[in-house]
Amino acid sequence: MARHNGHPSNARSSWLERIALPSGVHADAMPLLAGRALRGICDGYVAVLLPSYLLALGFDSMAVGLISSATLIGSALATILIGLVGHRYPQRRLMMLAAALMFATGLGFAGFSTLWPLLMIAFVGTLNPGSGDVSIFLPLEHARLAESATPDTRTALFARYGLIGAFSSAFGALAAAIPAWLAGQSRLSLLDAMRLMFVFYGIIGLLLWRLYARVHAAQPHGAATAARTPLGPSRPIVLRLAMLFSVDAFAGGLVVNSLLSLWLMQRFGLSPAATGQFFFVAGVLTTFSQLAAVPLARKIGLLNTMVFTHIPSSLCLIAAAFAPTLALSLALLLARSALSQMDVPTRTAYVMAVVTPPERAAAASLTAVPRSLTAALSPALAAALMAYGFTSTPLVACGLLKIAYDLAMLRSFRRVKPLN
Numbered sequence: 001m002a003r004h005n006g007h008p009s010n011a012r013s014s015w016l017e018r019i020a021l022p023s024g025v026h027a028d029a030m031p032l033l034a035g036r037a038l039r040g041i042c043d044g045y046v047a048v049l050l051p052s053y054l055l056a057l058g059f060d061s062m063a064v065g066l067i068s069s070a071t072l073i074g075s076a077l078a079t080i081l082i083g084l085v086g087h088r089y090p091q092r093r094l095m096m097l098a099a100a101l102m103f104a105t106g107l108g109f110a111g112f113s114t115l116w117p118l119l120m121i122a123f124v125g126t127l128n129p130g131s132g133d134v135s136i137f138l139p140l141e142h143a144r145l146a147e148s149a150t151p152d153t154r155t156a157l158f159a160r161y162g163l164i165g166a167f168s169s170a171f172g173a174l175a176a177a178i179p180a181w182l183a184g185q186s187r188l189s190l191l192d193a194m195r196l197m198f199v200f201y202g203i204i205g206l207l208l209w210r211l212y213a214r215v216h217a218a219q220p221h222g223a224a225t226a227a228r229t230p231l232g233p234s235r236p237i238v239l240r241l242a243m244l245f246s247v248d249a250f251a252g253g254l255v256v257n258s259l260l261s262l263w264l265m266q267r268f269g270l271s272p273a274a275t276g277q278f279f280f281v282a283g284v285l286t287t288f289s290q291l292a293a294v295p296l297a298r299k300i301g302l303l304n305t306m307v308f309t310h311i312p313s314s315l316c317l318i319a320a321a322f323a324p325t326l327a328l329s330l331a332l333l334l335a336r337s338a339l340s341q342m343d344v345p346t347r348t349a350y351v352m353a354v355v356t357p358p359e360r361a362a363a364a365s366l367t368a369v370p371r372s373l374t375a376a377l378s379p380a381l382a383a384a385l386m387a388y389g390f391t392s393t394p395l396v397a398c399g400l401l402k403i404a405y406d407l408a409m410l411r412s413f414r415r416v417k418p419l420n
Contacts, residue, residue: 045175077373082361098136145161166341176276251398253379321393
């Protein structure tokens with residue numbers, strides 16, 4: 001495996017690289033995969049604890065939706081900025097800046113108890129109301145990962161990236177039980193125990209800063225000669241993808257994990273600890289489904305894998321909204337989890353494959369924007385529907401919109417072939 005001069009690796013790092021990286025992928029991907037794991041752990045428990053934390057502060061369900069929307073709006077504007085001017089700055093420096101912002105976000109959420117400061121922190125910070133990745137880290141890491149792999153290994157690398165994120169988010173969801181345990185074992189109140197979880201979130205931001213500092217300034221695989229540029233010949237394709245992704249993102253925002261946690265608590269009275277256990281099992285299923293996405297994509301193609309695994313998962317979500325019992329609803333939601341994320345590595349690889357290498361940073365950002373910007377509108381809408389008694393409507397609307405998105409993707413891009 002090729003390495004940059006002046007950065008020798010010891011036996012331990014080589015052993016980790018052989019396990020974590022597909023063959024032919026540059027070692028620069030390792031800090032990014034490790035960072036994704038750490039962020040996944042934090043995202044997993046924050047998505048479960050956020051509704052309980054805000055309710056403990058005295059807010060209602062609308063506050064959950066408003067803060068989720070503020071978070072996604074801020075992430076969207078940040079990714080737009082990255083897409084417009086990010087190619088002018090070193091990716092490592094931008095990733096380190098994002099990590100510092102994560103540190104400030106954790107301390108801010110732990111320290112403030114009123115709505116407006118929390119809304120501002122959510123807007124400028126890195127909080128993620130779902131276990132999926134919609135933050136400022138996404139376009140930066142995707143562009144760098146694409147440079148670390150050859151065309152033949154790119155899908156496998158993105159699958160590994162998604163796999164690590166899903167698995168770490170699953171384990172992070174289990175950590176939602178820690179505040180109740182701490183409160184029972186000490187003199188801490190449950191609210192203060194939840195505050196400590198946000199302090200830990202900030203500490204992880206510091207660890208990420210150290211990890212990203214290890215990413216080499218030079219670009220691997222000879223990409224240094226290809227300057228990063230704004231979108232050029234691939235602009236029409238990327239804009240069409242962005243429009244369709246906006247539909248998918250809006251639908252997904254209706255059932256981000258924080259709102260799904262709130263739905264399970266309101267509909268069936270599920271505790272945060274039990275909700276965390278559900279998200280752990282769901283995350284494990286998601287992990288194995290992303291592993292299966294790579295051989296399936298090789299057999300039937302990237303686009304077909306995206307579409308024909310997504311539609312059944314949406315049908316399961318709609319059915320879960322009408323399930324009369326907790327057991328049946330959880331079973332349908334778990335079936336959805338086993339299918340809904342198989343499109344993540346294939347979608348990312350597809351975007352990277354239909355644009356030229358110099359356009360990848362801009363394409364990653366400008367296709368990630370609708371996954372934050374339009375999704376930012378729907379959590380507040382979903383919370384309002386739940387507050388007015390339409391508890392299950394967000395789940396049904398999400399499923400129907402996602403089915404429409406899948407059919408539109410198939411019709412629009414079935415004849416578009418990857419460039420590499």
